Amino acid sequence: MEFYTYLNIFETKGLEYLLLLSFLVLFILLVRYLSAPEKGGPGAEEKVSTKTS
Amino acid sequence: MNRTAVLSSEFVRLGRFFLEELKPRGRWLTPFNVISIPTIIVGLIILYFRFVYGIGSVTNLSQDFPWGLWIGFDVVTGVAFAGGSYVITFVVYVMRIDKYHSIVRVTVLNGLLAYIFYAGALVLDLGRPWHIINPIIGNSFGYNSVLFLVSWHFLLYMIAMAVEFSPVVAEWAQLEKVRKFLAGLTLGAVIFGITLSILHQSGLGALFLMAKPKIHPLWYSEFIPIMFFVSSIYAGLSMIIFEGTISHSVFKDLIGGRDHHQYEEIVLGLGKGAAITMFVYYFFQALIFIHEERWQLITDFWGYWYLVEVIGFVLIPCFMFAYAVRNRNLGVIKVASVMALLGIVLNRLNVSVIAFRWYATNKYYPSWEEFVVTLMVVFTEIWVFRWIVTRMPVFRKS
Amino acid sequence: MDRRLFLKTAATGGAVLPTGSSAAGGKKENQEFVGVLVDTTRCIGCRSCEVACSVANGNFVPDPKSDNALEKIRDTSDKQWTVVNRFDTRKGEVFVKRQCMHCWQPACVAACLVNAMYKTKEGPVTWDGDKCMGCRFCMVSCPFDIPKAEYHSWNPRIMKCNMCYERLRQGKKPACVEACPTDTLMFGSKRELMEVARHRVYSHPDKYVHQIYGEHEAGGTGWLYLSAVPFDQIGFRTDLGTTPYPEYTKQFLVSVPLVLFSVPALLLGLSELTDRKNEVHAHDGWTRPGDDK
Numbered sequence: 069m070e071f072y073t074y075l076n077i078f079e080t081k082g083l084e085y086l087l088l089l090s091f092l093v094l095f096i097l098l099v100r101y102l103s104a105p106e107k108g109g110p111g112a113e114e115k116v117s118t119k120t121s
Numbered sequence: 122m123n124r125t126a127v128l129s130s131e132f133v134r135l136g137r138f139f140l141e142e143l144k145p146r147g148r149w150l151t152p153f154n155v156i157s158i159p160t161i162i163v164g165l166i167i168l169y170f171r172f173v174y175g176i177g178s179v180t181n182l183s184q185d186f187p188w189g190l191w192i193g194f195d196v197v198t199g200v201a202f203a204g205g206s207y208v209i210t211f212v213v214y215v216m217r218i219d220k221y222h223s224i225v226r227v228t229v230l231n232g233l234l235a236y237i238f239y240a241g242a243l244v245l246d247l248g249r250p251w252h253i254i255n256p257i258i259g260n261s262f263g264y265n266s267v268l269f270l271v272s273w274h275f276l277l278y279m280i281a282m283a284v285e286f287s288p289v290v291a292e293w294a295q296l297e298k299v300r301k302f303l304a305g306l307t308l309g310a311v312i313f314g315i316t317l318s319i320l321h322q323s324g325l326g327a328l329f330l331m332a333k334p335k336i337h338p339l340w341y342s343e344f345i346p347i348m349f350f351v352s353s354i355y356a357g358l359s360m361i362i363f364e365g366t367i368s369h370s371v372f373k374d375l376i377g378g379r380d381h382h383q384y385e386e387i388v389l390g391l392g393k394g395a396a397i398t399m400f401v402y403y404f405f406q407a408l409i410f411i412h413e414e415r416w417q418l419i420t421d422f423w424g425y426w427y428l429v430e431v432i433g434f435v436l437i438p439c440f441m442f443a444y445a446v447r448n449r450n451l452g453v454i455k456v457a458s459v460m461a462l463l464g465i466v467l468n469r470l471n472v473s474v475i476a477f478r479w480y481a482t483n484k485y486y487p488s489w490e491e492f493v494v495t496l497m498v499v500f501t502e503i504w505v506f507r508w509i510v511t512r513m514p515v516f517r518k519s
Numbered sequence: 520m521d522r523r524l525f526l527k528t529a530a531t532g533g534a535v536l537p538t539g540s541s542a543a544g545g546k547k548e549n550q551e552f553v554g555v556l557v558d559t560t561r562c563i564g565c566r567s568c569e570v571a572c573s574v575a576n577g578n579f580v581p582d583p584k585s586d587n588a589l590e591k592i593r594d595t596s597d598k599q600w601t602v603v604n605r606f607d608t609r610k611g612e613v614f615v616k617r618q619c620m621h622c623w624q625p626a627c628v629a630a631c632l633v634n635a636m637y638k639t640k641e642g643p644v645t646w647d648g649d650k651c652m653g654c655r656f657c658m659v660s661c662p663f664d665i666p667k668a669e670y671h672s673w674n675p676r677i678m679k680c681n682m683c684y685e686r687l688r689q690g691k692k693p694a695c696v697e698a699c700p701t702d703t704l705m706f707g708s709k710r711e712l713m714e715v716a717r718h719r720v721y722s723h724p725d726k727y728v729h730q731i732y733g734e735h736e737a738g739g740t741g742w743l744y745l746s747a748v749p750f751d752q753i754g755f756r757t758d759l760g761t762t763p764y765p766e767y768t769k770q771f772l773v774s775v776p777l778v779l780f781s782v783p784a785l786l787l788g789l790s791e792l793t794d795r796k797n798e799v800h801a802h803d804g805w806t807r808p809g810d811d812k
Contacts, residue, residue: 083411091404098400102393102446177670184594184667187655215786217793248653248668248675252633261634261650267768268656269632270775308790316782320775327771331626331660331764334756346771477659 135294142512157500164497167490168245176248179490185478186485193473194466195242195495197325199235201349201465204357206232206282207318208394210311221387226289226515227368228361230506233282238502240275245494267327274321281314293513323350329472337476339418339427342409345472351405355398356465358391359458366455368516375516385451392442392454395461399439406431423479430471434464551708552623552642553687554733554741555696556716557616559753560726561703564589564605564614571698572601572618575683589614592754597669600680601695608748615753616695616704618680619644619665620733621741624763627657627666635677636666642709642741643682651677662737662759682741712743719745738763 171179182189209228212218244250255261256272263269284306291300326349333341418424441457510516566583573580579598589605601618621644627636635651638644653675658666669675683693696704720727732750733740737759751757
């Protein structure tokens with residue numbers, strides 16, 4: 069038998085959009101984290117001449 | 122008249138050269154040889170039984186489980202592992218990031234050998250292998266079949282990789298004009314190869330779409346093809362790191378220590394790519410999890426097994442890669458790549474064998490013969506790899 | 520030619536064309552798929568169908584009198600294309616014949632890369648040994664788990680019911696239908712069978728569960744079943760859905776040409792963009808404001 073149920077829009081779509089937003093934020097943070105291997109944070113200027121012989 | 126004389130003398134030179142190169146070099150009693158030679162011999166004996174008495178005589182395949190270790194691991198996982206060649210050729214030839222140029226040759230070689238040997242493993246699994254020419258010669262094309270697509274893409278991709286690797290062979294045989302011509306085909310072969318890879322990596326996942334009622338809902342979704350494709354990217358990158366680590370110690374005479382800093386930069390770069398790809402993949406998994414409302418499924422063994430795969434062998438190695446890249450720690454990168462590879466094995470085996478008919482009372486376990494034949498395939502591939510890299514300019518410029 | 524004459528000629532010509540082509544092109548094919556209706560309330564478990572099937576197709580012939588096979592639930596195998604199972608239910612013993620369902624849109628046919636699994640235009644799904652490679656993808660894809668492989672043969676066949684296709688071409692009925700002594704099995708087009716099945720259910724609403732299994736399952740099958748008890752109690756899967764199984768791969772197959780068109784162009788474009796051959800500035804970094812002054 070088919071019963072009519074109210075869809076909880078938060079559970080169906082809301083959670084997914086929340087996940088998407090958190091993914092975008094965390095992704096940007098991840099890329100910044102990966103692009104600054106030296107101590108000193110995201111500033112990259114110091115890295116220009118690290119070519120050792 | 123002159124031209125035929127030149128050509129025939131070239132031919133003779135090549136023939137003599139090749140025969141000379143066939144002679145074995147190096148010691149016979151290395152640990153690898155001692156293990157691999159008996160394994161290969163036993164494997165060949167097993168294959169004799171397989172061809173005379175049928176697949177069932179040497180495998181545990183059954184009517185409930187038509188695909189086992191040979192398809193689930195050798196073919197499906199093996200192809201994911203070989204994803205490094207399309208990623209690296211994309212990075213070097215399309216995006217022109219020259220930093221990775223030195224590993225292109227060995228990665229393409231590994232990819233080519235992997236596909237040849239895993240297609241070979243597939244032939245061993247077929248009930249009537251002599252009919253494998255049927256989908257090729259146009260006898261009867263099953264256009265609606267995903268497997269038709271996958272098999273054609275395999276074939277075409279092997280050709281593309283052979284073209285990509287052929288300049289190395291020409292260089293080895295000192296055929297400069299041929300090498301130049303083949304090098305000109307590289308970009309086309311690379312573009313063709315990347316396109317084909319996208320399709321057959323996802324195609325291997327699409328094979329399981331019709332098995333919807335038979336695969337555990339935690340692993341089945343309509344997005345399996347995309348997941349297989351995305352995970353093949355980091356599988357390939359991890360395999361490059363893993364194989365590179367081994368090659369660097371085994372073949373260190375060929376590689377030399379002078380490029381160590383450059384190699385370090387390459388590994389860190391690959392680790393960065395792996396971290397990002399695994400991050401995306403993990404969130405994709407999370408999105409599907411929420412969309413399919415899989416919360417209720419995390420209550421039994423299968424739920425925990427799923428979490429082990431996705432958190433233990435995707436999220437954790439992802440964090441390890443990120444940490445290792447940030448702190449320039451090659452040791453952690455190597456461990457992370459092994460864990461990522463294990464995660465791929467888990468995922469592919471789960472979809473094709475373990476979570477396939479998870480409700481069956483008689484479970485499938487690979488027989489010892491299946492393991493030996495798998496090892497035989499891998500060892501033979503390594504033999505060929507070793508033969509090639511010790512003679513052709515793969516690691517070093519000639 | 521004036522306009523009126525032109526219009527008259529065009530109209531007459533236009534009116535003639537459709538009738539002309541239909542006279543020349545022959546009758547429209549109104550082939551309906553055939554199937555079999557299995558009324559499990561009539562089956563007595565004699566297993567004559569198993570015997571007849573194996574005899575007609577050269578398979579292992581069971582001995583119903585002495586093999587006690589009904590004591591456990593069996594599946595079709597690489598030796599028998601059909602089996603009868605006994606289920607103990609609230610309404611007593613129910614006997615159910617199991618064989619290929621001859622789906623209207625078979626998963627095995629969509630799976631087969633060499634068209635060895637083939638849905639004939641009459642309806643039966645058949646297997647062609649000259650083409651089969653033994654990849655067993657049909658086995659992976661079938662929602663009813665019907666195809667069986669001969670794992671202990673060097674030249675294995677895929678074993679499944681083919682609705683006695685050769686007999687159908689000679690105007691005969693499938694061997695099992697001929698052999699059944701109690702009219703459990705009825706052969707005909709699905710339309711006819713559905714009418715009979717509906718009639719039986721409407722006429723005896725207490726005797727039957729109000730469902731004809733196979734009407735919509737997996738997009739509709741050629742073999743239909745009637746039962747006195749819910750179908751999941753007599754060994755049927757009721758979670759297979761009504762979508763034809765080949766539809767599950769449609770999304771992927773459709774995106775293949777899309778990828779083949781767009782990705783090479785995209786990659787070529789990217790490689791052109793990253794091509795540094797014709798770069799203008801000689802600096803290592805970005806051009807700075809005031810550089811060209």
